[in-house]
Structures are given as structure tokens and as C-alpha cells.
Amino acid sequence: MESYGSVTYSEHFLISFLATVGFALAGESFNLYRPWRAGFFKQLVFYTILSWAVALILVLGSLFFTKLSVSFSRVTFGLLFSLAILSLLGWSLCFALFLFHIRSKGFNTRNVAIIGLTKGAVRLAEQIQGRPETGFRLLAIYDDRAPERLDPQYHSLLQGAVAEGVTQAKQKKFNIVHIAMPLTDEASVKEILYQLGDTTDNVQLIPDFFTYCLMNATMAHVGQVQTISIYNNPMKGGSAALKRVEDIILAMGILTFIALPMLVIALGIKLTSKGPVMFKQHRYGLDGNEIKKLKFCSMTVDENGATVTQAIKNDARITPLGAFLRITSLDELPQLLNVLVGSMSVVGPRPHAVSNNEEYRKRVDYYMLRHKVKPVITGWAQINGWRGETDTIEKMQMRIKFDLEYIRHWSLWMDFKIVLFTFTKGFVGKNVY
Structure with a gap:
């Protein structure tokens, strides 16, 4: 040989x-x-x-x-x-x-039409026109309403009523037709789909996100009955295994570098305050099941009951060392042990106190959907500035908005960006006490 x-x-x-x-x-x-x-x-x-x-x-x-x-x-x-x-x-x-x-230059493009100038259609049109590299070219928008009732920005693209759009589609003027009619107008949507069944166009339905908070919606079935899963966990099957491998690699890699600093912190807590070095906080985990989250002790009290008071500026309950740990997020480091045992993840929505969950689930729409994934150490909301005290309902609404956006668009790339930005701006915040 x-x-x-x-x-x-x-x-x-x-x-x-x-x-x-x-x-x-x-x-x-x-x-x-x-x-x-x-x-x-x-x-x-x-x-x-x-x-x-x-x-x-x-x-x-x-x-x-x-x-x-x-x-x-x-x-x-x-x-x-x-x-x-x-x-x-x-x-x-x-x-x-x-x-x-x-x-x-106009080559390798797909001609697109939109039926129904709804808010979802406007968002789609903005993406198409703002990203020429996608190769999509928006040729026309059709709507039965009078032009003065529609967004004036897109009047130049209005080419007539819905019936005219169907006629143009049958004449092979488009490659893709997006239906953006309100899903509440079931009869009209059904008729348009029926008419477009007489074309060879790729027909896509734009969900009305202002009516439904779709969360990784997928087609499913029970026996021979077709269903649509509206609220779903994006991390299942192979994705769940991939996420778990990511968590183990990140947790073990970080612990390798911070084991000694964690020992120094533990010694500092023991020397400067009474009580244990770490404590367990009750939190909602995956699917709302309760878990116990580990943290370094940074306060003179351990609140885990029906009422938990959020830390505020100059909070007398916070120890001198604890103030530094909280501002720099070093009190969160023991949660890497939660990640290793599988009750938490590294990236995603941050867990809130159980009492806060019970309060805000009644006041913030779709609040509990954040528990479709495991609670985490850092997340999309935190690196976008929504970390720390949530003393107004508006702050919590913004945090939930970013949490749900993460779940909808989860990918390894998104996790990579969040971890990267956590090291540059995610550990500190003006509302962290």
C-alpha cells in the first residue's frame, strides 16, 4: 500500500x-x-x-x-x-x-405581492424594502379598503382590490403571495386561499401577532387530525440536546476560570457577615415547575415567602460586600451549578421571585410564556438594559417583551451574541441594587 x-x-x-x-x-x-x-x-x-x-x-x-x-x-x-x-x-x-x-441588479429575485395592508403587512414590507440582499421584490399590495384608510407610505404600491390581486396571481405576475388579512376575517381568508389554489404561486399566511401571541407555532397532529401548536418550546428533540450540550460546555468552561474567585467570594462573605455563604431561592422553572436557585448571600435577610420585596437603592438589608456582588452580578455565579444539574440554562429569560410571578402574571399579557424554557443566568432582556429593579409595570412589560422575543427567535447564534454582550454590558446596570 x-x-x-x-x-x-x-x-x-x-x-x-x-x-x-x-x-x-x-x-x-x-x-x-x-x-x-x-x-x-x-x-x-x-x-x-x-x-x-x-x-x-x-x-x-x-x-x-x-x-x-x-x-x-x-x-x-x-x-x-x-x-x-x-x-x-x-x-x-x-x-x-x-x-x-x-x-x-434585479437577478435571482422573487416577485412578491401582499394582500391586506395590515400592521403585519407593513412590517413585512419594511423588511423586504430594507434588505435588498434577500432577493425579494415587492411589486404590489392589494386591499379592499379606500386608500385614505391605509398607510400613506405604501400608496404607490397599492394596485387595487383583493380580487385584482388574485387575478394578477393567476396570470403568473408573482412568485410569492403573502396574505396579511386579519385572521378574524375567516370567510375572506378562506375565499382568498381557495382562489389562489388556482395558481402556482407560493402562498404564505402572515399571522396577526396583534391578535395572537404566537410562540414557535408549528404544525402538529393527533392521529389524523391536523393541529397548530400556538405556544411551544423551541428547544425540543435535537434542539433540546444541542442546548443542553451548550449549557454544559459553557458552565464547565466558566467554572474552570472562576472556581478560585468563587472561593475568595465565599471566604469574604463568611468573614464579613453572619449566616451561610449561599442560599436557595424558590423560582419557577421549565413549564412553571418550582426549582431552587443558588446565590451568594448579599443581604441580611432571606426572603422566600409569599411576599418578596425587591431590592432598591440604598437598601439597608444589603451588606457592604453584598452591594458589590449584586452590582457586578457576582452573586449569581453559583447558578452555574444549577446549570450543570439541569434545572437552569445559561441564556434565556431570567427567573423572578415566585411572589412576583403570581403578581405580574395577572398584570402583564403572556407573562407565563417565558416559562416555556428553563430560567437562566443572563438573557436578551438583560443585555438590552432591562436588568435590575422593576418598580413600574412598564419596566416589567419591556422585560417580558424581550424574553418572549428571545424564545421566538432562539438560535445558537443568538445565544452566542448574548454571552458575548454579557461580558461587555450585561453584568452591570443603572437599576441594579
């Missing part, structure tokens, strides 16, 4: 095959091969690197268990894998720039 140095060509081929298969499978799992019309190049780069990292782990694991690692040059191995990822990223960049260029 021919060989190159001490490694045979067949062994080189095997390593290349494993890397290719590993990258392909990981890329499929991360939806890397989606049609990136959304134009999010940063996500494309992130998932390409992540897929290649999985392939690298697969190859290294195979070399270790087959004891072939001693036969390969570390320098050559590292150089080849580095060149490979640079080639993949270079190809992705060049192809993305190529698509952006030809779409800006």
Missing part, C-alpha cells in the same frame, strides 16, 4: 472522508444549507465555523481511539484544517457578495 511518510494514502482519505461527513452532518443540523436570503452573513460565518469544529472533533476523536494520531504531523494537520476553514469562509463570503450583487 502506497504511503506518504508514515501515513498511508488510505488513512489520509479516511480522515478527509470523516471531516467531510462530519461537516455535512453538522451543517445540516445547524441548518447551514438554508437559502440565506435573510442576508445574515454573521450567522453564516458562525455556523460554518461551528460545523467545522464538530468535524474537527470527530476526526480527532477517531485518531485518538484508533491510535493513528501518533502517525500524523501536528503542524501539517493544523495547517490543513486551518486552510480548510479559511477556504470555506472565503467561498461563503465570495458567494454571498456575488448573490448580493446580482440581486441588486
Whole structure:
């Protein structure tokens, strides 16, 4: 058998095959091969690197268990894998720039029409017109109402009544037709869908988010009965396993660096105040089941009853060391142990006191939907400035808004951004006491 140095060509081929298969499978799992019309190049780069990292782990694991690692040059191995990822990223960049260029010239585009100028339609139109790289071109909007009752910004795109839009669709003027009629107008929506069934257009229904708070809505079925899941957890099946792996890697990685600082904090608490170093707070976890969240003691009281008073500025209950721990979020570090045992996650909606949950679920719409995922250490709301005291209902509403937005749009890329921004602006806040 021919060989190159001490490694045979067949062994080189095997390593290349494993890397290719590993990258392909990981890329499929991360939806890397989606049609990136959304134009999010940063996500494309992130998932390409992540897929290649999985392939690298697969190859290294195979070399270790087959004891072939001693036969390969570390320098050559590292150089080849580095060149490979640079080639993949270079190809992705060049192809993305190529698509952006030809779409800006009117090629590789999809002609779009919208039926019904509702608020959902306006948001869709803004996305299409604001992102030319997506390759969508909004040609017309149809609505039965008089133009003076509609958003004047889109009068130039109004091409007539709904019936005219259906006629144009039958004449193959569009590739995609979005129906943005209010879902309460069931009869009209049903008739439009029936009429568009006589076309070859891709017909998409825009849910009325101002009527329904859809949460990862998906098609499901019970036996032969088709259903739509309205409030759903985005992290199930493979996604749940991926999220759990992410949590374990992040928690163990962070604990490796902060174990010694945590011991110093624990010693400082013991020397400067009475009572335990850590305590357990009762919180709602996944699906509203109660969990016990660990924290460093930062106050002279441990409130876990029916009434919990939020910390305020110059709160007399906060110890001198506790004030520093709370402002810098260092009191939250023990929650990494909650992450390891699986009761919490690293990224998502922050848990509130049980008493606060019971209060605000009656005052804030869709409040309890934040418990469709595990409670966490840091989240989308926190890095956007909604951290700390919620002394007004408006502050809590904004926090819930960002929490639900996270659940709707969850991805590894979003988690990566949140962790990154947590280190730059998520640990402190003007409302943190």
C-alpha cells in the first residue's frame, strides 16, 4: 500500500472522508444549507465555523481511539484544517457578495405581492424594502379598503382590490403571495386561499401577532387530525440536546476560570457577615415547575415567602460586600451549578421571585410564556438594559417583551451574541441594587 511518510494514502482519505461527513452532518443540523436570503452573513460565518469544529472533533476523536494520531504531523494537520476553514469562509463570503450583487441588479429575485395592508403587512414590507440582499421584490399590495384608510407610505404600491390581486396571481405576475388579512376575517381568508389554489404561486399566511401571541407555532397532529401548536418550546428533540450540550460546555468552561474567585467570594462573605455563604431561592422553572436557585448571600435577610420585596437603592438589608456582588452580578455565579444539574440554562429569560410571578402574571399579557424554557443566568432582556429593579409595570412589560422575543427567535447564534454582550454590558446596570 502506497504511503506518504508514515501515513498511508488510505488513512489520509479516511480522515478527509470523516471531516467531510462530519461537516455535512453538522451543517445540516445547524441548518447551514438554508437559502440565506435573510442576508445574515454573521450567522453564516458562525455556523460554518461551528460545523467545522464538530468535524474537527470527530476526526480527532477517531485518531485518538484508533491510535493513528501518533502517525500524523501536528503542524501539517493544523495547517490543513486551518486552510480548510479559511477556504470555506472565503467561498461563503465570495458567494454571498456575488448573490448580493446580482440581486441588486434585479437577478435571482422573487416577485412578491401582499394582500391586506395590515400592521403585519407593513412590517413585512419594511423588511423586504430594507434588505435588498434577500432577493425579494415587492411589486404590489392589494386591499379592499379606500386608500385614505391605509398607510400613506405604501400608496404607490397599492394596485387595487383583493380580487385584482388574485387575478394578477393567476396570470403568473408573482412568485410569492403573502396574505396579511386579519385572521378574524375567516370567510375572506378562506375565499382568498381557495382562489389562489388556482395558481402556482407560493402562498404564505402572515399571522396577526396583534391578535395572537404566537410562540414557535408549528404544525402538529393527533392521529389524523391536523393541529397548530400556538405556544411551544423551541428547544425540543435535537434542539433540546444541542442546548443542553451548550449549557454544559459553557458552565464547565466558566467554572474552570472562576472556581478560585468563587472561593475568595465565599471566604469574604463568611468573614464579613453572619449566616451561610449561599442560599436557595424558590423560582419557577421549565413549564412553571418550582426549582431552587443558588446565590451568594448579599443581604441580611432571606426572603422566600409569599411576599418578596425587591431590592432598591440604598437598601439597608444589603451588606457592604453584598452591594458589590449584586452590582457586578457576582452573586449569581453559583447558578452555574444549577446549570450543570439541569434545572437552569445559561441564556434565556431570567427567573423572578415566585411572589412576583403570581403578581405580574395577572398584570402583564403572556407573562407565563417565558416559562416555556428553563430560567437562566443572563438573557436578551438583560443585555438590552432591562436588568435590575422593576418598580413600574412598564419596566416589567419591556422585560417580558424581550424574553418572549428571545424564545421566538432562539438560535445558537443568538445565544452566542448574548454571552458575548454579557461580558461587555450585561453584568452591570443603572437599576441594579
